[in-house]
Amino acid sequence: MSAPRRRKREVEEEHDDKERWLVSYSDMMTVLVALFIVLYAMSQVDVDKFNELRTSLAAGFGAPQVSILTDGAGLMNDTSSQVVAPTIDGIVPTLAGAAHQTGTENGSGESVAAADLAAARAEYADMEALAERIEAALAERGLDGALQFRINERGLIIGMVTDEVFFAAESAVLTETSQIVIDTVAPYLTVLPNEISVEGHANSVPTTSRYLTNWELSSDRATQVLRRLVENGGLPGSRAAAVGFGEARPLLPNETPEGLAGNRRVDLVVLSDEPERIRELLPLIPTLEEG
Structure with missing residues (x-):
C-alpha cells in the first residue's frame, strides 16, 4: 500500500497592482475641481x-x-x-x-x-443731555467746570482731573470737594441702565509713598470713587467696576505741566449699550452735524 501523496500547498502569488496611484490621483483632482468651482462662484459680483x-x-x-x-x-x-x-x-x-x-x-x-446713523445721533444726544444735567447740578453748588466731559465710541466719559481738587498728591483719600462732586453725580448715574466703569489714571511721576507703583495708586483712587458711588450714592454694584491704568493711557504729554496735572485723573465712563456698529459712529456725530 503506497503512502498518501501530500498535496502541495498552493501559494498564490500576490498580485502587484501598479495602478493604485490612480485612485489617489483621481480623488485629488476631484477635490481641486470642487475648490476651483467654489473660488469661481465667490469671485462673481453683481x-x-x-x-x-x-x-x-x-x-x-x-x-x-x-x-x-x-x-x-x-x-x-x-x-x-x-x-x-x-x-x-x-x-x-x-x-x-x-x-x-x-x-x-x-x-x-x-x-x-440711515437707521444706524439715526440711532447714533439719538445715543449721542442722550449722552450730551446727561452731561448738561450733571454740569448744571454742579453749577448750582458752585462747582461748575469741576468735571470734563467727552463722548467717544465707548460712551460718555466724565473726567475727574485731580490737580489737588479730588486727591492730594500720591494719595487715594477723597477730599471734601471730591465727595461733594461724586455725591452730586451719583443720582444721575444710579437711574441709568448703563454699565459704569470707574477708571483711575496717573502721570509719569514715580510714587514715593506707600504705593509701590502708579498701578496701585490709580487702582486705589478708582476703588475709592467707586465705593463712594455705591455706598453713599446707591449705585448698584452689579453695574459698576473699578480699574487702574497707571500711566499707560495719558491724555496729554507728561512732559508738560498741563499733562502732569491732566493725566492724574479718575474717569467715570457711562458705557453705551448700543451695538458696536452704532458706537463706532458716535465720534463722527459732531462733524456730521457741523456739515
Whole structure:
C-alpha cells in the first residue's frame, strides 16, 4: 500500500497592482475641481446691485445723485465721457463697514445705514443731555467746570482731573470737594441702565509713598470713587467696576505741566449699550452735524 501523496500547498502569488496611484490621483483632482468651482462662484459680483447700493448710500447722506455710463468703453478710454460715482467714505468713514455688518434687513442699503446713523445721533444726544444735567447740578453748588466731559465710541466719559481738587498728591483719600462732586453725580448715574466703569489714571511721576507703583495708586483712587458711588450714592454694584491704568493711557504729554496735572485723573465712563456698529459712529456725530 503506497503512502498518501501530500498535496502541495498552493501559494498564490500576490498580485502587484501598479495602478493604485490612480485612485489617489483621481480623488485629488476631484477635490481641486470642487475648490476651483467654489473660488469661481465667490469671485462673481453683481455689479448692478453693488452700484445701486453705493449710489443709494451716497444719496442718503447728502451726496449728489449720480449716474454711471455703460457705453462699452474700456477703463482707460476717453475718461472725459465717464462719470465716477462718489464714495461715502468721506462722509461717514465707518458707514460702509456698519452697513455690511447689519445686512439689509429691510431690503435697502440706504435705510439700514440711515437707521444706524439715526440711532447714533439719538445715543449721542442722550449722552450730551446727561452731561448738561450733571454740569448744571454742579453749577448750582458752585462747582461748575469741576468735571470734563467727552463722548467717544465707548460712551460718555466724565473726567475727574485731580490737580489737588479730588486727591492730594500720591494719595487715594477723597477730599471734601471730591465727595461733594461724586455725591452730586451719583443720582444721575444710579437711574441709568448703563454699565459704569470707574477708571483711575496717573502721570509719569514715580510714587514715593506707600504705593509701590502708579498701578496701585490709580487702582486705589478708582476703588475709592467707586465705593463712594455705591455706598453713599446707591449705585448698584452689579453695574459698576473699578480699574487702574497707571500711566499707560495719558491724555496729554507728561512732559508738560498741563499733562502732569491732566493725566492724574479718575474717569467715570457711562458705557453705551448700543451695538458696536452704532458706537463706532458716535465720534463722527459732531462733524456730521457741523456739515
